[in-house]
Amino acid sequence: MKKFFKHPWIIISIILIATGFFTIQLPKLKINNEVKIFLPKNHQSRIANDKMEEVYGSAEVMAVALHVKSGNIFQLNIINTIKNLEDRIEKLDNVEKVDGLTSTDYIDGTADGMKVASIVKELPKTEADLNVIKGKLLDWKLYRGNLYSKDLKSTQILVKLKKGIKIEEQEKIYFEIKDILKDNSSSNIEYYVAGTPVITVLMGKYMKSDMKHLIPFVLIIVLLSLYLSFKNLGGVLLPSITVLVSTIWTLGLMAMLNINLTLVSTVIPVLLIAVGSAYGIHIISHYYDEIKSMGKCGITEEEHRELIFETLHKVGKPVLLAGLTTIAGFGSLATSSIIPIKNFGIFTAIGVTSALIVALTLIPALLLLRHKNLKCSEEEDDDGLISRMLIGFYHYFGKKAIRILTLTAIIVIVSIVGMSKVVIDSPLIDMFKSTTEIKVSDKFDNNNFNGTTVLNVLIDGPKDKKGKYIKGSMVNPEILKGMDNLKIYLKENYKDVGEVTSFADFIKRMNKVMNYPQEDTADSMATDSGIVDDSSSFADDSFGDSTDDSSFSDDSFATEDTTKPEIVTETAKVTPKKSIDKTDMVALMNNAILSANKTDLTAEELIEIINRELNYKGEAYNEVPYDISKYPATTRAELKNLISQYLLLYSGNLNDFIDDQLEPSRSRMMIQIRTGSNIVTEKIEKAVYKYAKEYFPKGYTVSVAGSADMGLAVNKLIISSQIMSIISSLIIVFIIVAFSYKSLVAGIYGTIPLGIALLINFGLMGFLGIKLDIGTAMVASIAIGIGVDYTIHFLSTYNYERKRSDDLEEVTKKTLLTSGKAIIFNAVSVALGFAVLLFSNFMPLVNLGLLISITMVTSSAASMTVLPALLNIFKPKFISK
Template sequence: MKFLPKLFKHPWLIVVVIGIITVFFAFQLPRAALDNNNMRFVPENDEARVTSQYIDDTFGSSSFVLVGLERNYGTVFDGKFIQRIRDYIDKIEKNVEIIGTINSMVSSDYIAGEGDAIVVEKLIPGDFSGTPEETAELKRRLLSWDMYRRALISDDFTATQILVTLDISSEDAGKPEVVDSFIQIRDIALDMFDGMADVYVTGIPVISATINEAVRADLVLMIPLVIVVVLLVLFFSFRRITAVVLPLLTVLIAVIWSMGAMPLFGVQLSVISTVLPVILVAVGSAYGIHVVTHYIDEMGLKTEITKEEHRELVFALLRKIGKAVFLAALTTFAGFGSFIFTSVLPIREFGCFSAFGVLASFIVALTLIPALFLIRGPKPMRALVNPRLGDAPELADPLSNAIADAFTGIAQRKRSVMIITSLIVLLSLYGVSKVIIDNIFVEYFKNTTDISRSDRFIREKFGGSKVVSIVMEADNAETLLSPASLSAMDSLNEYLQTRVALVGKAMGFTDLIKRVNQVFNADESPDGIKPRTAAPVDAGDGFGFGAAAGNDDDFGFGFGESRGDEVDDNAWTAAASEANDRVYTMGEVLALLEGAASSGLNRSLDANDLIWELQKQLNYNGASYYEIPLIPERYGKTRPEELQQLVSNYLILLSGNLDSYANDALEPTAIKTTIQLRAMGEEDTGRVIREIRQYVSANFPKDIKVTVGGSALVEASLNRLVVQSQLISVVTSLFLVLLIIAVSNRSLAAGLIGIVPLTISILINFAVMGFLGIKLNIGTSMVASVSVGIGIDYTIHYIEAYKREYRASGGKGDYLRRTFASSGKAIMINAVSVGLGFAVLLLSQFVMLEDLGLLIALTMGTSAFVSLTVIPVLLLVFKPKFVQGNL
């Protein structure tokens, strides 16, 4: 290192330059922005993300906020409560700019038939006051259409939900202005319904905003706490302020550099960014500790020293420890840098800036600290240990002696160590097979948090907060609206709601068609519609709609056929009405009940299902015709094309209400069904997705294209990417570490021996996850590579100490004990310091960061222990040549 005299010619200049750089990065920190939108976690070209974007572009935004309201001492039919909902909706519409549509009890439509007309009106009239008569009518309306069930009101009538759709794309759900809008929606709800109902708020923007709030709280708590923890550990280990303050100064500078670089390059912070300062403080301090402790020991051996001698001492120190510190930093850099190869953007960003932070820690430790020592000058300093012990000062330390005695005894039992290690590896491999891969955003939080309670409330009372969208497409409207196509989509919805327990609600285009069909045929016979006598009619408006008989002002529904045969038609209607109004004998009632029961899907019909089947038997309020028209003869037709025209006519009535379900109001080529899941985990979600795809493959027409997308599939894609990232980063980091150790020792054997403890520690880590049920998610997926980057320091320190003692003794004497005496305490202190530093994450508001802290603390312990047990045995057994050097 001949360049050192030139580099440190002006030490004050080094301090000033580092200070200026630090101030520059510090000024970037206020510009840091948080974005935890799950869409940002998957690549832009990911199939699930592309599909989700297509669905949003076609049918409108799928970003929504669910506001659940639960009344503890009454029902939702209270007049004052319903008026409060109106006031709430009015207020958020006025105060929140990005609100799109709002679906609620008070804003939803009710489709009913009045004579020959179909009327679309508000479900709850504007003058609703909550009288018994009004409440009874509202209940009748709610029970008359299954689409309302678990969508607007809970089955026990104690809870309702308000669906606030945000006029944004899915990619923008984590932006600051969106987060601020959610906070307004939530806070207004909490204020307006205080004392009237419990408020539960969830949805992707809600989760993003809650994560942001928790990240800020974590940063404020954990950065000072990890600093205090590391300070205390180092102080009680070295009993010297200088040995503690200067190393921490270097990592604090590195934290400012790395965190400030993120907004400088336009990178937004995520939940993973919370870990970055903790990691740098816990890990980066080691480089400064090496410099400071060696300097203090060297100065403690000097009674008098000139300025020039002091200067040379500093340079000699850097030459002595430079390689070891460089290797430690390089391997840690490689461990963190391995994340750069992942496709999960926040993990890749973490890899880039954590590697930059490690590099910054190394550079500052080997420039700033020596510069400060040179500025301080050759002032006397008490050594950390007794200087009279010369080359082996560590032997004066009782702790070093105890560690040396214990691990020397273990290393001498080579066979036992190998057998126990093999058993641990086998047990770990079994534990790895039990690891659950899942990345559920709401599970980032503890069960007691508001967001977790809200999500649980929506799952229990309503359809659930996880959404799957099913889009059915055809080349033209005629194919899409054919009876076969619509019936296939409707049958899928029915199958999912009745046969797949994890599906909470399915609703879409076909529900609207069925409802119009129901109310239009409310007065028909349940057995089918009598064909009407054909007669010349006016073409009307060109869609098959003629004027109603006897009243040109009414909007009649002739659907291309004559209603001129008034006698026959009225007689048919009268007969149907009479069937509904007649008095039945007991035998007939029992027969109807028996028929209703046998019409159900199984023998375990509840009261509501039995009543519905009975209504279908009688065509009560058109219940028999709550279906997609499929059989032409049932509707007095002769060809399926006539039924397709019938559906086309229905669309005219719904043309103003189809944006969320069809890409065109009158001639759609794509329609959508929304599936709400009560599932949480990816395994359950995947089971539902498989059910959908299998049903489509077996039952849908071949000329129909079906696309399945939504936030649930984005989560599933993220799970797949997390596994890929884990494999890539672990393999990459192990390979880089192997390469670095092999090159530095000029021996492949050194590299192979060096990665043994890391591999064992990684296996133990995954085994613990499997046995304790800790899920592999976007947070815990980083444990292995982080552990490689940090844990390799123990391996390097031990191998270097072993080589030094072996060569010094010629491979004879107590070189093994001296190796443990000189390196054991430092390794153990480093492991405890880093482990306790990461244990601070146990206080995080995120469950996954708690798990991350626990696992890394555990892995630090296992890495250190394996380095002090397995590596010496391997070196003793195989006697690799790189240890011997020139002997």
């Protein structure tokens, strides 16, 4: 040892050079929080997402919502604003497509068959023009909750990003959209921007804010706690230098290896500053204790040199042992399948290793350069505040081991009850505080539209003997009917499902417009031209004079017209116009109620049933062509041909839903969910698989994909990762302690305080309603990695004192007065350091900071109460060897 420190300047120079090298690497650090990077590349959910994007393009969509404070969206200036926004956003780089009120395709029936055009061809100039737009929007339910809210005061623009764009490009689009919205600001308009890409971008923004403010904050806290602990400059600076150097080395290495910073790795600098000081604290604490133990107020340089080596000899082993167990605790996270947590485990272990190396080399080297005679404090502080507190602590607990163990047993039982209440859920949106911009926007979207969380259902048709998809299998009425029924089932049984959109919705619309009655086709053409024909309205004087029935015939429209429509390719089906009298109208309404599957019909639902009865604007054919008795077909194969003809006529783009415009063999359904909860997503996924297995035709396979599915996959991995990291870290701690003392019993004693602290941690999570998420999943391993230090230092000092005396009371008291002080200094420093995370922008990190701070208190307290109680009662042989 003495030879190693013969030239301290060499040690200092090497560390300075290494620090300079890693400092140069720091600007290369990049931030990335895309949900897919949380999963291994070979994970099923990530593969499914890649497959989906390969077929259907990017699934990344930003939702730009516009809310009108006064009036509704059907105002001339509002429509003009929407049109301006859509045009400008569509021109942005890396924007693939924009769907909004003025640009989305509208499928309509004409005298020639079918027409597809934008809802707004020309900007409206009159109220009549606005009514035409409103009529189109209300005519197709597909638009509801996507293009307009129920109260008609909000609309949204869906901005689809190009596939595979980098996070930097997503950031650029987001901030450009914000600038466009600023240019179109109005006192009557509020804007909200939401969606998974926005979450990703803003996570990066808030991460930068966290690192900018929290790192200096935690450094100040640690410096302050060090000053209050040692009350001298050396006790403050030396541990601080250790943590700064180890933090720079760790982040510099991440930058050099192109490891991205994620929400999880934001904690690394805070953790290393809070934890890395521990090794320096123990060395400095024992260093000053050695000076005081010399019993004089001045020592020579040679005496000082020997004192340093004596300190290293005394605390070197426990510091090294504590470091190794901490490395093991953090390193256990490397077993996680969640990539950011895995990287967190690897690099925190590297950071702790760096802190350990620097503490055991740089601190002694700097101390050795202090050539001036040292003077001890003239104040008598052996009986200072900390010492008096420890003596009082001992008298209250140390002499009453049974009291300690009884209280501990009660705490453990209560904690187990709390642990049973822990909920496992990690929605990305819940990482933000309720007041943040993205959380407010997401809440607005979920309350007013169909939902910002999208679960994609991929349906693949049958394959031939060569393993190739059979072309045109997705125009089979059986699968289309199955898709439509699945939509109905999900919306009826899961309240969080806002909408389910699929290829079947477009086929239903095509079938409807191709079966418009002739007068409705004429009305549609007139309306599309801006001409409103009131003659087709029921709002005439029919009900004004009960004696005048001249406008009605004796024909009843309550009887279904069984005439089958011809298969049309160029012209719409023509249905003779009929009239009904008042009695027939009442009968029609009553029949509508009788035919419904519930009694509490809304006015809208009643009108829909009547429209079907009257086949108003083809409403009787707003369905997947399936019933061969209703169409000129003898088999469903013939209906399949009808659907194929619809696709030939359709001039719009269906690339978001099918793999081929004319002969699709694969299709995608999009389920919009009004919550980001993974628990809800899992229930819906199970329902999809179960329904498809029971009701979809044979040969068709179903899978799920997208950000919602990947979020659920991460949520599931949290459980397995948590269990694996706890078990592996406890086993490693057990082995290290057992090997150090050459006793399996010692390993058990080493893990008992940690086990108690972990139970309390999970118990608190249950009682406080703190979810087990991506942040709190790391608490256990961090707690084990740090908390074991207290146990090791107490065992080491207790073992040292036990060899010198059989008086257990004296042994316990001396251990508390030496290691006890260092444990308190360390626990306070780490707890306050992690408490800084309470000011983070992210709720998982706020909860992480709270739980780690509490765990530092519980693990240190258990080390100084439960551990000595067990040692004094059972007197294990290993402790006195």
